[in-house]
Structure formats: C-alpha cells, structure tokens
Amino acid sequence: MSELWYTEKQTDNYGITMKVKRTLHTEQTEFQYLEMAETEEWGNMLFLDGMVMTSQRDEFVYHEMVAHVPLFTHPNPENVLVVGGGDGGVIREILKHPSVKKATLAEIDGKVIEYSKIHLPEIAGELENPRVEVKVGDGFMHIAESEQEYDVIMVDSTEPVGPAVNLFTKGFYAGISKALKEDGIFVAQCDNPWFKADLIRQVQADVKEIFPITRLYTANIPTYPSGLWCFTIGSKKYDPLAVEDSRFFDIETKYYTKELHKACFALPKFVQELT
Amino acid sequence: MSELWYTEKQTDNYGITMKVKRTLHTEQTEFQYLEMAETEEWGNMLFLDGMVMTSQRDEFVYHEMVAHVPLFTHPNPENVLVVGGGDGGVIREILKHPSVKKATLAEIDGKVIEYSKIHLPEIAGELENPRVEVKVGDGFMHIAESEQEYDVIMVDSTEPVGPAVNLFTKGFYAGISKALKEDGIFVAQCDNPWFKADLIRQVQADVKEIFPITRLYTANIPTYPSGLWCFTIGSKKYDPLAVEDSRFFDIETKYYTKELHKACFALPKFVQELT
Numbered sequence: 001m002s003e004l005w006y007t008e009k010q011t012d013n014y015g016i017t018m019k020v021k022r023t024l025h026t027e028q029t030e031f032q033y034l035e036m037a038e039t040e041e042w043g044n045m046l047f048l049d050g051m052v053m054t055s056q057r058d059e060f061v062y063h064e065m066v067a068h069v070p071l072f073t074h075p076n077p078e079n080v081l082v083v084g085g086g087d088g089g090v091i092r093e094i095l096k097h098p099s100v101k102k103a104t105l106a107e108i109d110g111k112v113i114e115y116s117k118i119h120l121p122e123i124a125g126e127l128e129n130p131r132v133e134v135k136v137g138d139g140f141m142h143i144a145e146s147e148q149e150y151d152v153i154m155v156d157s158t159e160p161v162g163p164a165v166n167l168f169t170k171g172f173y174a175g176i177s178k179a180l181k182e183d184g185i186f187v188a189q190c191d192n193p194w195f196k197a198d199l200i201r202q203v204q205a206d207v208k209e210i211f212p213i214t215r216l217y218t219a220n221i222p223t224y225p226s227g228l229w230c231f232t233i234g235s236k237k238y239d240p241l242a243v244e245d246s247r248f249f250d251i252e253t254k255y256y257t258k259e260l261h262k263a264c265f266a267l268p269k270f271v272q273e274l275t
Numbered sequence: 276m277s278e279l280w281y282t283e284k285q286t287d288n289y290g291i292t293m294k295v296k297r298t299l300h301t302e303q304t305e306f307q308y309l310e311m312a313e314t315e316e317w318g319n320m321l322f323l324d325g326m327v328m329t330s331q332r333d334e335f336v337y338h339e340m341v342a343h344v345p346l347f348t349h350p351n352p353e354n355v356l357v358v359g360g361g362d363g364g365v366i367r368e369i370l371k372h373p374s375v376k377k378a379t380l381a382e383i384d385g386k387v388i389e390y391s392k393i394h395l396p397e398i399a400g401e402l403e404n405p406r407v408e409v410k411v412g413d414g415f416m417h418i419a420e421s422e423q424e425y426d427v428i429m430v431d432s433t434e435p436v437g438p439a440v441n442l443f444t445k446g447f448y449a450g451i452s453k454a455l456k457e458d459g460i461f462v463a464q465c466d467n468p469w470f471k472a473d474l475i476r477q478v479q480a481d482v483k484e485i486f487p488i489t490r491l492y493t494a495n496i497p498t499y500p501s502g503l504w505c506f507t508i509g510s511k512k513y514d515p516l517a518v519e520d521s522r523f524f525d526i527e528t529k530y531y532t533k534e535l536h537k538a539c540f541a542l543p544k545f546v547q548e549l550t
Contacts, residue, residue, distance in 0.1 A: 011316055014317070061543070227495055266534040
C-alpha cells in the first residue's frame with residue numbers, strides 16, 4: 001500500500017510533512033478549504049486553506065497560552081470574547097477560570113465548529129457548556145457592534161489571508177478597544193518571527209498606537225512554522241509582567257505555568273527588535 | 276527542471292522538508308555520513324547521518340545558547356573545552372568572552388572541520404584563532420585523560436547514535452566532573468521534549484547524581500525536531516539562576532540576552548516534569 005504524506009509548505013522553500021492514516025473530511029466551505037485528517041504523529045488535525053490549525057497532540061500549547069496569559073493578568077475576568085477559535089480549544093481553557101461568567105465565541109465559519117465537534121471532541125467539548133454562547137458570524141462585525149462590554153478579547157484567527165484579513169488592521173484593534181471595558185485586555189496570535197517578521201512589527205506598531213501597554217510573548221508550537229509562535233497583548237490598565245504572585249491559582253495545564261507567564265515575555269534578541 | 280527537496284524524518288511519521296539549490300559535498304567519513312547542501316530557505320546546511328546539524332540562517336541560536344549560558348554563569352571562565360562542535364560555531368561564541376584564554380575543540384571527525392571551513396565559513400572562521408586549539412580525536416578519551424583542568428565543558432554532539440553514543444552515559448558525566456575544576460560547569464545538548472522525553476529524563480537523572488546543581492533550559496531552533504531544543508547544565512558551585520545583574524556585559528548576539536539567560540529555565544509544564 002502506498003503511504004499518504006501531507007506536506008504544509010510553510011514558505012515556498014520549506015515545510016513540514018506528516019504521515020496520514022486517513023482523511024476524515026474535506027470541504028470547500030463558504031469561507032475556506034477545510035480538511036480534517038488522522039495523522040500518525042499528531043493525532044487528528046484540522047487544516048484551513050492548507051495550513052495547520054491544530055492537532056490533538058500539541059493543541060494544548062496554543063490554547064493555554066492564548067487564554068491564561070490575559071486571564072491571569074486581569075484581576076477579575078467575567079465576560080470574555082473569542083474571535084475565531086471555532087475548534088473550541090480557547091473556550092475550554094477560559095472555562096478553567098471560575099471568575100468567568102460568560103464566554104462568547106464569534107466564529108465566521110460554522111463548518112469549523114461542526115467538524116471540530118466530530119473529529120476533535122477533546123478540544124471542542126466545552127462549546128456546549130452553559131457558560132458559553134456560540135455566535136456563528138463575522139467577528140469583525142460583532143466587535144464593531146460591541147461597546148465597553150468585555151473584560152478580555154482573544155483573537156484566535158487564521159493568518160491574514162482569506163476570512164481573517166480584516167483581523168490584522170488598525171481599524172480592528174480600535175474596534176477591540178471600544179468593545180473592551182476601561183480596564184480590558186486583548187490578545188491576538190501574530191505568526192512567527194522567522195518568516196513573518198514584518199507582520200509582527202506591523203501588529204506591534206498598530207497595537208501600540210491604541211493600547212498603553214503592548215507586549216509580545218512566545219510559545220513553542222511544533223506543528224506551526226518555525227516552532228516559535230508569537231502573541232501580541234494590548235492592555236488598557238493591567239501589565240502581564242506585574243501580576244503579583246498571590247494572584248496565580250492552580251489550574252490543570254500541560255504548558256502554562258506561573259513562571260512561564262512572565263518568562264514567555266523574555267524574547268530572543270532578534271524578536272525583541274520587532275517590538 | 277525537477278526540484279530537489281531534502282526531507283529529514285524527525286520521527287517515522289513526521290519530518291521537515293526543504294528545497295535544495297545544490298548539493299555541495301557528500302562523503303562517508305570514518306565516523307558518519309556527511310552532507311553539505313545549499314538550501315533556498317536556510318542557506319548552507321550540514322547534515323550528519325541524515326540529521327540537520329546546522330544551517331547558516333539559524334545556527335546562531337544553538338551556538339549562542341550553548342556557549343553564553345554557562346560562560347555568564349561562571350565568574351571567570353579561562354579554560355574551556357568543547358566536545359564535538361566541529362563546525363566551530365560554539366568556539367566562535369566562546370571567544371566573545373575576553374576572560375577566556377584558551378578554548379579547546381575535541382572533535383572526532385576531522386572531515387566535519389574541513390568541510391565546515393569550506394562551506395560554513397561564518398561559522399567555522401574562528402577555528403584559526405590563536406586562542407583556539409583544535410584536537411581531532413575522541414572527546415570521550417580526551418575527557419578521561421583530563422583532571423581539574425577546565426572551567427567550562429560544552430558537549431556539542433550529535434544524537435546518541437553513531438559516534439556520540441558514549442557521550443550520553445553516566446560514565447561520561449563522571450569523567451566530565453573529574454576534568455572540571457572544583458567550581459566547573461558543563462552543558463550538553465539533550466534533544467527535544469516532544470519526541471525524546473525519555474532521553475531528557477535519563478540525562479537529567481544521571482547528571483543530578485554527579486552535579487549538585489542540575490538544570491534544564493530550552494531554545495527555539497526551527498530546523499531541529501519540534502523547534503524546541505533542550506540543554507542540560509551541571510554545575511559544581513555556580514547557579515545559572517543566581518547570576519547577579521552586574522555580572523552581565525554586552526556581547527554581540529542575535530538570540531541570547533541577559534533576560535533570556537534566566538527566562539530560558541522557565542519550562543513548559545510537560546518539560547518541567549522531565550527534570
């Protein structure tokens with residue numbers, strides 16, 4: 001029998017390749033090309049427009065690091081919005097914080113939610129939680145219609161191509177600022193410093209114009225290009241580096257720790273120079 | 276014209292793949308299969324027994340992080356030994372420390388040195404420096420014959436297959452302890468936590484039996500499996516986490532910073548559990 005290997009070109013000249021047991025689903029949705037596959041090394045995986053979105057084996061890194069850094073920075077996050085994130089992983093992590101009364105998911109592509117529930121049940125399982133409201137629709141529009149509503153907003157988007165292109169604009173960050181309460185915090189994934197340095201520099205510059213506290217942190221995600229992923233945090237009042245030790249409490253994680261909460265902001269020199 | 280792509284299988288079911296402009300050299304040496312290739316994304320690269328050793332584009336991470344963490348931990352490193360490291364990158368970084376009077380390279384495979392000088396000149400260039408002594412020979416034997424001689428020993432080896440198999444044994448770490456002065460420090464690369472967790476656990480346990488201060492730190496190396504690389508440090512007296520701020524001085528780096536010197540020891544939870 002021939003072997004099936006899936007290769008994601010992370011640049012024109014470099015990629016990762018993984019052995020596929022079987023394809024679970026492929027579909028051109030209204031917004032993007034969706035693929036689910038069972039791989040030997042990483043378990044079930046979700047791809048959108050040919051890019052790895054998440055895998056059962058390493059999903060915990062991204063989801064924990066998006067959620068817990070801002071949530072432990074805010075002293076009392078009650079109302080949280082996730083833009084994108086249809087696989088449900090960020091929602092699952094948010095719900096580990098007992099202060100959160102409501103977590104809203106604004107995902108543009110209902111098919112991502114539908115097939116994540118089927119093929120990534122450990123990731124999507126909490127989407128049915130009563131503290132969660134799922135809105136299938138344009139996150140950009142949802143932000144535009146919200147005012148002083150959220151304590152924390154997390155942008156769990158694809159790259160700035162396809163449906164996510166509006167989510168990497170200064171107008172969007174201004175909308176986020178308006179949608180946040182006066183002490184709100186937001187975080188957005190912003191790709192990797194090896195191949196997308198210009199994007200990171202731009203996001204940092206744009207967010208800095210709007211949020212008094214702007215920072216960059218990283219996490220190791222092996223199935224993402226270069227293995228080093230960046231997150232931009234914009235905060236109106238609370239500094240993630242100033243969280244007092246007594247404010248951390250135990251939650252079940254596999255990556256995040258209270259030491260990493262601060263250490264993840266210590267950047268390699270060539271990354272620091274993008275901020 | 277057909278495209279040439281080099282794929283390194285990092286496990287049986289996962290790998291990285293890169294476009295090759297041209298092969299520069301291939302040779303079965305006395306010890307291993309040596310390949311040099313010019314790649315589109317990473318510049319010239321060295322492979323040993325099919326594994327990526329270094330690339331012009333990302334070599335600075337590994338070489339800086341092997342060298343500067345122990346060298347800034349030791350208050351006055353004068354005599355330094357590198358076991359392996361025939362490409363010369365660790366030597367180049369060591370020489371940035373003015374306290375170092377002599378840096379010895381014990382590389383088993385003279386061909387690695389020879390072809391690194393030709394195809395990786397920015398990495399190997401300092402091997403001719405008068406402060407450097409190059410010994411082509413078995414690092415294990417060199418260690419066995421040394422006593423109370425070195426301030427810092429760095430093990431820049433391949434994986435524990437082929438010529439490096441002896442370098443991952445308790446006997447080797449005991450030899451290193453003997454070869455170090457009474458306040459000496461050693462560091463060894465010890466692979467990645469995603470695919471080689473058992474190896475890291477074993478190295479940490481073995482080193483702990485011999486060195487009172489044993490620690491693990493990480494760095495992001497995109498061309499290495501998982502992008503997250505581990506280093507074990509064993510120290511007789513000085514703790515890398517206790518270096519006073521005034522002890523750091525400016526050196527030219529692209530990855531290492533004094534903040535990262537400490538932050539790199541803050542481990543993801545699943546990695547912490549291997550120590």
